[in-house]
Amino acid sequence: MIDAAPDLPALAEKLEAWLEERREAHDALRRPREAFEERANAVRALQRELFDAGFARVGWPEALGGLGGSVLHRALVLDRLSRAGYPGRFLLEHLEILPPALAAHARPELTEELFLPTLRGDILWCQGFSEPSAGSDLAALRTRAEETREGFRIDGHKIWTSWAGWASHCLLLARTGAPEDRHRGLSAFVVELDTPGVTVSAIRQANGTDELAEVFFEDVQVPARNLVGPLNGGWAVAMHILAGERGSYAWLRQAHLLPVLARLAEQPAAAGGEQALGGALVRLLAVRCRAREVLEILARGEQPGPESSVSKILIMDAEQALYDTVQELLDADLALGSADSAWEWQEGYLYSRAASIYGGARQIQLNVIGKLMVRSGESVDSRVRGDEEAQQ
Ligand SMILES: Cc1cc2nc3c(=O)[nH]c(=O)nc-3n(C[C@H](O)[C@H](O)[C@H](O)COP(=O)(O)OP(=O)(O)OC[C@H]3O[C@@H](n4cnc5c(N)ncnc54)[C@H](O)[C@@H]3O)c2cc1C
Known part of the structure; x- marks a missing residue:
């Protein structure tokens, strides 16, 4: 249990001690699960425990109920969880991506209302940017928000919205x-997904998971206080989110993939594959170094x-x-289903093909x-907001 952000080595020590203490109790939370609902429940149960012990607030x-410290503290927590064998963050991935933008751009009373329930995993988010005819060319999006006396009325259609089937809130452009x-x-805007007129329709994925959905908005009323940033100032919010997503996501992902590589090396079929394994390790370590530099930029309060x-x-x-x-x-082991947890390797392989699409294509x-x-x-500020970067 911590109640203030210690320095990084002390945080590592306290977290490792806590994880060791909870090791047996967390056996079920670390077990890989094919059923997506079970994964979602496990990752949320862990998040609540991390929150109560202080590690999800560090x-x-x-000022927002956190324990102070920087993105480097959060990166350390994610790294140690992966090393200790906990599965990916799945529907909690947005925790690293949306709260910093909310804190920077939303009205203080809205941020205050949403922040701690988000850190505890009680509020789950999705990011409603892409549309059928606006992916890379995000500035072409057509979902419309008309100003009304009480706020805004939203009509439109989003697609490829990760975790929308699980989320309670959407950060919508x-x-x-x-x-x-x-x-x-x-x-x-922040849109609560149980608002009348919102319909979430799941997209069946090749890897069998339940991540993606389409979201339809028909005459959806949103109060004025849910506007994030100034009217017509949504691009700065989106760029803040995308820069963070591309930076901190890389750290999150390499932390998840290094133990996957270690597990691959333990497979009997990997014997003799030293060169390929070494090549994969070098690539992941290169990401780790680079992502660490981006985290340091973010920790200084700058935008990469x-x-x-x-x-x-x-x-x-x-x-x-x-x-x-x-x-x-x-x-052969994968094709015959004889590899240890064949479904996990197959799911991971298929998802890796999407890595060069989501968060902005290669x-x-x-x-x-x-x-x-x-x-x-x-200046970086004028560069990230420029016309020419009207793409995600
Ligand atoms: C797993 C996954 C999760 C996702 N999650 C979300 C989410 O949570 N929220 C959300 O809003 N979106 C999400 N997306 C959507 C994602 O952001 C878009 O798919 C992506 O931005 C590409 O847009 P598009 O699919 O419309 O492809 P297009 O923009 O049509 O691109 C097709 C191809 O053309 C290339 N291309 C396009 N324009 C140019 C150009 N100017 N120069 C060179 N090449 C170009 C692209 O690189 C790509 O190879 C997700 C996608 C995936 C696969």
Whole structure:
């Protein structure tokens, strides 16, 4: 139990001691589960315990009920959980991505209401950006928010919305200006998904998991206080989220994948595959170093420039290379279902193919890196908000 953010080595020591103390009690929480609902329940049960013991509040501002410290504290907690054998964060991935943007852009009373229940995993989030005709070209989105006397009325259609089937709240990007205003005519909103007029429709995925959904908004009334950032100022909120997503997500993902690689190396079929395993390890360690630099930028309260897209490229390549190695080494065992937990390897392999799409596709990251490098004389703020980056 902690009630203030210790320095990083002390946090590591306290967390490791707590995890050791809870080891037997957490056997069920660490067990890989094929049924998605069981995974969701396990990850939420762990989050509540982490919150009550202080480890889910460390790294967040004291003014919002956190225990102080920085994103480096949160990164350490995630790293130690993965090392201790806990499965991925699944529907809690948004915890690293949305709360920093809420804290920076939402009205204080809205942030205060949502922050601690979010950290405890009681409020679950989804991110409603992409639409059928607005993915990479996010500034083309058409979901409309009309101002009314009480707030806003929202009509539109989002797609590829991760965890929408589980979420209670959506951070939505909608058009409040004219279509020709592109990214300057967008606003961000918090929408509660049980509001009348919201319909969530699951998308069946190739890997069998229940992550993705379409979300339809029909005459959905949202109070004015749920506007995040200024009217027509949603692009800055979206860029804050995407820069954080590309940066801190890379850390989260490598922390999850290093133990996967260690488990692969233990498979009997991996004997003789030292070179491929070594190659996968080097890629993951490169991501780890790079992602750590981005975390340090975030910890200083700055917004990363091209660094977060570099991390995103490195992690997508590392994840796909790791699962190419899985396929190379376990091929027959996977096909016959005789590999230890064959479903996990198969699910991971298929998900790794999406790594070069979500959070901004590979080509878009390369565009962002190239453009920001060319314009490196300008301030980061003007660079991340520029017209040319009207892509996710
Ligand atoms: C697993 C997963 C989870 C996701 N979760 C979410 C979520 O929670 N919320 C959300 O809002 N969205 C989510 N998405 C959607 C994701 O952000 C989009 O799929 C992504 O931005 C690409 O958009 P698109 O699918 O419309 O493809 P398109 O934009 O149509 O792109 C198709 C191809 O064209 C390339 N391309 C497009 N424009 C250019 C260009 N200017 N230069 C060079 N190449 C270009 C792309 O790189 C890509 O290869 C998720 C996607 C996946 C796969």
